Amino acid sequence: MAEMNIIQAVNDALRVEMERDERVIVMGEDVGRFGGVFRATQGLQERFGPDRVFDTPLAEAGIVGTAIGMALHGLRPVPEIQFADYIYPAFDQIVNELAKYRYRSGGQYTCPVVIRAPYGGGVRGGHYHSQSPEAYFVHTAGLKVVIPSNPYDAKGLLISAIRDDDPVMFFEPKRMYRAAKGEVPEGEYSIPLGQAARVREGDQCTVLAYGAMLHTARDAVDLAAAKGIGCDLIDLRTLLPFDIEAILTSVKKTGRVVIVHEAPRTCGFGAELSATISEKALLHLEAPILRITGFDTPFPYTWERAYLPDAERVLAGIEETVAF
Amino acid sequence: MKAAVAVEEKLVRVLGDGGRVDQGKDPGLADRDLLTLYRTMLLNRLVDERMFRLQRQGRIAFYIGSAGEEAAIIGAAFALEDRDWVVPCYREFGAAYLRGFPLRDFFCQVFGNADDLIRGRQMPVHIASPRLHLLSVSSPVGTQIPHAVGLAMAARIRKLKEVTLVFFGEGATSEGDFHVSMNFAGVFKAPCVFLCRNNQWAISVPGTKQTAAESIDIKARAYGFEGIRVDGNDVLAVYTTTRKAVEKARSGGGPTLIEAFTYRQGPHSTSDDPRSYRGEEEVEEWKKKDPIARFRQYLEARKLWDEDRDMTLARELNDQILSTLKEVENIGPPPPETAVEDVYAEIPWHLREQREEIIRRAARQRQSWPR
Ligand SMILES: Cc1ncc(C[n+]2csc(CCOP(=O)(O)OP(=O)(O)O)c2C)c(N)n1
Numbered sequence: 001m002a003e004m005n006i007i008q009a010v011n012d013a014l015r016v017e018m019e020r021d022e023r024v025i026v027m028g029e030d031v032g033r034f035g036g037v038f039r040a041t042q043g044l045q046e047r048f049g050p051d052r053v054f055d056t057p058l059a060e061a062g063i064v065g066t067a068i069g070m071a072l073h074g075l076r077p078v079p080e081i082q083f084a085d086y087i088y089p090a091f092d093q094i095v096n097e098l099a100k101y102r103y104r105s106g107g108q109y110t111c112p113v114v115i116r117a118p119y120g121g122g123v124r125g126g127h128y129h130s131q132s133p134e135a136y137f138v139h140t141a142g143l144k145v146v147i148p149s150n151p152y153d154a155k156g157l158l159i160s161a162i163r164d165d166d167p168v169m170f171f172e173p174k175r176m177y178r179a180a181k182g183e184v185p186e187g188e189y190s191i192p193l194g195q196a197a198r199v200r201e202g203d204q205c206t207v208l209a210y211g212a213m214l215h216t217a218r219d220a221v222d223l224a225a226a227k228g229i230g231c232d233l234i235d236l237r238t239l240l241p242f243d244i245e246a247i248l249t250s251v252k253k254t255g256r257v258v259i260v261h262e263a264p265r266t267c268g269f270g271a272e273l274s275a276t277i278s279e280k281a282l283l284h285l286e287a288p289i290l291r292i293t294g295f296d297t298p299f300p301y302t303w304e305r306a307y308l309p310d311a312e313r314v315l316a317g318i319e320e321t322v323a324f
Numbered sequence: 325m326k327a328a329v330a331v332e333e334k335l336v337r338v339l340g341d342g343g344r345v346d347q348g349k350d351p352g353l354a355d356r357d358l359l360t361l362y363r364t365m366l367l368n369r370l371v372d373e374r375m376f377r378l379q380r381q382g383r384i385a386f387y388i389g390s391a392g393e394e395a396a397i398i399g400a401a402f403a404l405e406d407r408d409w410v411v412p413c414y415r416e417f418g419a420a421y422l423r424g425f426p427l428r429d430f431f432c433q434v435f436g437n438a439d440d441l442i443r444g445r446q447m448p449v450h451i452a453s454p455r456l457h458l459l460s461v462s463s464p465v466g467t468q469i470p471h472a473v474g475l476a477m478a479a480r481i482r483k484l485k486e487v488t489l490v491f492f493g494e495g496a497t498s499e500g501d502f503h504v505s506m507n508f509a510g511v512f513k514a515p516c517v518f519l520c521r522n523n524q525w526a527i528s529v530p531g532t533k534q535t536a537a538e539s540i541d542i543k544a545r546a547y548g549f550e551g552i553r554v555d556g557n558d559v560l561a562v563y564t565t566t567r568k569a570v571e572k573a574r575s576g577g578g579p580t581l582i583e584a585f586t587y588r589q590g591p592h593s594t595s596d597d598p599r600s601y602r603g604e605e606e607v608e609e610w611k612k613k614d615p616i617a618r619f620r621q622y623l624e625a626r627k628l629w630d631e632d633r634d635m636t637l638a639r640e641l642n643d644q645i646l647s648t649l650k651e652v653e654n655i656g657p658p659p660p661e662t663a664v665e666d667v668y669a670e671i672p673w674h675l676r677e678q679r680e681e682i683i684r685r686a687a688r689q690r691q692s693w694p695r
Contacts, residue, residue, distance in 0.1 A: 025481065051481045052481070056508065056511075057504075057507050057508060057511055059504045059507065059508070061470065061500060061501060061504050062470055062473075062504035062505065062507065062508045064470075065467070065469075065470020065471060065473070065474065065501060065504065065505065066470050066471075066473050066474035066477055066505075066508055067474060068470070068471050068474055069470065069471035069472060069473060069474020069475040069476070069477070069478065069488075070474040070475070070477060070478040070481075071474075072459060072471060072474070072475060073474070073475050073478035073479065073482070074478070074482075075478050075481065075482075089500075092464065092467060092501075093467065093470065093501075096462065096464050096467060097462060097464075097467050097471070101460060102666050102667070102668070102669070103445055103666045103667050104442065104445045104446050104450070104452075104460055104462070105442055105445075105452040105454075105460040105666075106440070106441050106442035106443035106445055106452070106666060107443070107665065107666035108441060108442070108452055108453070108454050108460075109452065109454060109459075109460060110669070141667050142667055142668070144668075164669075165669040166668045166669055194672070194673075240672075241672035241673055241674055244673055244674075
């Protein structure tokens with residue numbers, strides 16, 4: 001086992017899958033010789049050659065659109081969108097084409113493309129280097145949506161995503177790219193899509209989070225523990241399809257729920273979680289489900305720290321919910 | 325101002341007046357090939373006529389045809405080999421049929437019935453067939469073009485000598501996907517042939533409102549490859565031009581844009597009446613240049629064809645159309661369970677939860693099939 005950060009884990013997953021399966025290819029802006037603006041594809045072109053790891057023209061619709069064609073031919077493209085904020089030019093290709101190809105062809109074609117994109121704030125990137133667009137894609141039939149929070153999960157989930165026969169949106173928490181470090185096994189292993197992980201155990205409140213916010217939520221849960229409030233902290237890892245069993249098991253135990261994400265609140269993923277929990281476990285609830293999220297403004301530059309949920313805000317939410 | 329996309333100069337042409345052909349230009353196709361082309365074009369026309377009738381009778385919801393554009397569609401597809409790929413727009417039934425798409429499968433798709441290969445998932449004419457290397461038709465204009473470039477890039481990466489032919493209208497050349505695709509194809513030297521059916525109308529909008537350029541073919545130059553403008557009502561000209569482009573692509577010479585200048589004789593689809601946006605005289609003028617009639621003159625001049633044979637063939641094809649329709653028209657809808665299938669390889673929990681209700685509702689709708 002080696003200690004790695006998320007970038008290294010992503011790089012390792014790509015390397016392992018490219019060694020194993022020659023159909024896997026990597027493409028995108030600056031991913032070739034340069035190895036990506038975050039270095040996630042560093043060294044891959046040297047190892048696998050320019051036919052399998054290449055720079056594309058600067059056009060996201062083209063990156064995703066041609067990746068679809070390659071997948072229809074039998075390759076397994078892993079395109080990188082440099083920042084999730086720049087995924088919108090490819091939105092039509094993702095939502096109307098990639099996500100629908102299997103269904104609309106009656107299952108005759110499959111489109112196993114994994115779109116990797118760094119997402120989220122906390123890097124002083126302003127509105128266009130900080131967004132969390134996951135909810136748009138969770139709303140899209142035909143896609144799977146995955147967001148790891150740590151290096152071990154990043155590698156295992158990316159390997160599963162590449163092996164999956166359906167298209168997967170793989171959002172990487174850029175704020176934690178280098179900050180989150182951990183032991184990562186060498187070689188192949190995979191973490192099944194659709195399975196959450198329990199990160200902290202307690203019986204007074206369920207805290208649901210994913211990606212960079214998992215770390216914020218964990219800090220808050222630890223502060224709560226110091227105050228004698230025990231929380232289950234669940235790292236969702238896959239948003240579509242999300243792990244309903246893990247969520248309900250915990251909610252039925254605690255009766256209280258705090259959901260944390262940095263994307264805007266209205267119609268954010270927390271809304272789906274909240275609605276589903278109310279539908280399935282209303283009589284177990286002791287308090288209203290609380291959402292601690294980004295605000296419904298564009299992602300700000302100067303007021304970034306005010307915008308992003310922090311441990312203090314999450315802790316206040318936990319306390320409020322427990323005291324209800 | 326010159327009617328921009330209507331310039332008829334510099335069109336590649338093979339078929340001259342009265343079926344005469346310049347010896348140097350004749351592609352020298354075998355008689356059998358010439359007759360295959362003719363038969364396919366005529367079948368396409370007759371199928372369209374029959375489908376429009378079915379729609380007016382309320383037996384199908386929608387149809388979109390190819391009348392006037394058969395030479396562009398079928399002539400181009402004829403330049404391919406089986407290993408090559410066709411990425412269709414929504415008027416390419418003729419190309420699919422030429423590659424072996426059975427009439428029966430086509431009608432089942434139009435009805436969206438239990439034998440429909442795409443299981444009732446899309447509107448009529450939105451066919452797909454991996455077996456025939458035919459991608460899935462999508463309604464959004466132009467979105468198929470980058471897929472074609474991706475296919476071609478994949479063929480290159482895998483060192484297969486396959487070529488991709490993609491169809492779209494002149495309206496689609498205004499979409500970003502067209503430009504992005506042309507750019508990618510140029511940069512990666514993708515073995516891809518872009519075939520723009522310039523039928524001069526995008527629903528009610530004339531080509532002059534799609535671009536200020538004098539023609540479509542010249543757009544290729546900005547992307548670093550060749551564009552050619554061909555008489556789209558001349559099946560032999562379309563065939564030869566596409567053939568050359570396909571050979572060039574196959575031998576590593578990169579992409580070509582072909583503008584097939586033609587005319588949409590009918591409405592855009594069963595949903596519009598073109599009399600509200602264009603004059604009858606224009607339509608009549610273009611009907612005189614009908615691609616099927618023009619090709620027939622050539623076949624007659626070569627003594628391969630005559631009126632008797634034409635009538636016999638038309639009767640034969642119509643019989644085939646009617647008997648195939650009869651065969652499939654009583655096939656019921658796809659099983660209700662299929663309503664939740666193929667969204668993913670396996671049905672995830674949230675869809676499994678909705679499954680029973682969808683199936684129940686589909687079973688109820690089934691009772692009033694075909695509505
Ligand atoms: C992205 C998109 N915008 C609008 C439409 C509605 N629409 C369908 S076909 C069409 C015209 C297309 O014209 P053209 O590309 O020239 O092809 P043609 O129909 O003439 O063959 C329009 C506007 C659509 N299907 N997709």
